[in-house]
Amino acid sequence: MNRLADPAATPAASLSGRAWVGEAPLFAPVDLVLERGRWTCLLGPSGVGKSTILRLIAGLDTGVRFDGKVHRDQPVALMAQDPGLIPWLDVTGNVTLGARLRGTLPISFMAKYPGGRPSGPGKGTDGRGAAPPADSAARADALIRAVGLSDRADHRPDRLSGGQRQRVALARTLFEDRPLVLLDEPFSALDARTRAQMQELSAGLLAGRSVLLVTHDPAEAARLGDRILLLREQGLSECPAPPPRRQGHARPYDALEVLAMQADLMRRMMA
Numbered sequence: 158m159n160r161l162a163d164p165a166a167t168p169a170a171s172l173s174g175r176a177w178v179g180e181a182p183l184f185a186p187v188d189l190v191l192e193r194g195r196w197t198c199l200l201g202p203s204g205v206g207k208s209t210i211l212r213l214i215a216g217l218d219t220g221v222r223f224d225g226k227v228h229r230d231q232p233v234a235l236m237a238q239d240p241g242l243i244p245w246l247d248v249t250g251n252v253t254l255g256a257r258l259r260g261t262l263p264i265s266f267m268a269k270y271p272g273g274r275p276s277g278p279g280k281g282t283d284g285r286g287a288a289p290p291a292d293s294a295a296r297a298d299a300l301i302r303a304v305g306l307s308d309r310a311d312h313r314p315d316r317l318s319g320g321q322r323q324r325v326a327l328a329r330t331l332f333e334d335r336p337l338v339l340l341d342e343p344f345s346a347l348d349a350r351t352r353a354q355m356q357e358l359s360a361g362l363l364a365g366r367s368v369l370l371v372t373h374d375p376a377e378a379a380r381l382g383d384r385i386l387l388l389r390e391q392g393l394s395e396c397p398a399p400p401p402r403r404q405g406h407a408r409p410y411d412a413l414e415v416l417a418m419q420a421d422l423m424r425r426m427m428a
């Protein structure tokens with residue numbers, strides 16, 4: 158097959174270049190290519206520039222000086238480290254925030270349905286005579302259930318724990334339903350059990366998407382990465398290819414080959 162004609166062969170996004178904070182180099186020249194439809198994990202120590210790379214790919218302001226090129230031709234969803242929840246919106250309002258800002262959900266959706274759940278398809282109005290889109294409401298409901306927060310759908314962020322807030326941010330990112338998804342330490346505030354569940358959930362819901370996952374955690378990279386990259390001050394290096402992963406699933410956390418990969422990644426991070 159002609160690779161140029163095959164959309165799967167073209168990268169989902171790429172970044173090449175280097176960055177400085179003031180006069181101090183942040184990262185040495187890197188050449189990062191995100192393969193379409195796969196999970197790329199970016200591991201690395203704190204402060205080496207991983208979040209900055211994510212923000213550059215997302216096209217957001219970083220405050221650093223970047224000399225290089227970013228290519229991206231797909232709509233992107235970014236889950237930043239800080240959940241960035243809106244304090245006066247409840248869980249459903251936060252999950253559906255993007256749609257409400259884009260005007261694809263009525264702005265009064267939350268005021269009318271504080272729990273985010275219209276009483277049935279086509280019922281109710283948004284105050285302007287339009288029916289609220291029940292499919293969006295149902296999708297938001299399903300995601301909130303999937304992240305284990307159904308019983309808190311009408312809670313505001315100040316009534317949630319750090320891990321619960323992070324799960325709201327995850328549901329909001331998944332609700333965006335974008336082909337390219339950038340995740341910055343998305344599970345870092347979760348207990349080990351919930352973390353494993355959310356890894357599996359994300360692997361399922363983001364199957365076929367192009368994902369860049371920034372993580373400090375070699376165990377996470379070993380479960381989720383189709384490719385694993387290590388960013389250090391000296392630059393970016395590629396770790397040995399992980400074993401194939403069942404489409405739509407994280408690798409089992411207790412499989413010997415996953416534990417061995419975790420140990421190998423840890424050794425590389427310590428080197």
Ligand SMILES: Nc1ncnc2c1ncn2[C@@H]1O[C@H](COP(=O)(O)OP(=O)(O)OP(=O)(O)O)[C@@H](O)[C@H]1O
Nearest residue numbers: 178183202203204205206207208209210219220221
């Ligand atoms: N706008 C900015 N102004 C000043 N310093 C910045 C700015 N943005 C990033 N930095 C610095 O650049 C470095 C890299 O930040 P970045 O958040 O990208 O690292 P990281 O690898 O994601 O770290 P962590 O794993 O701790 O989140 C940090 O030392 C940070 O203080």
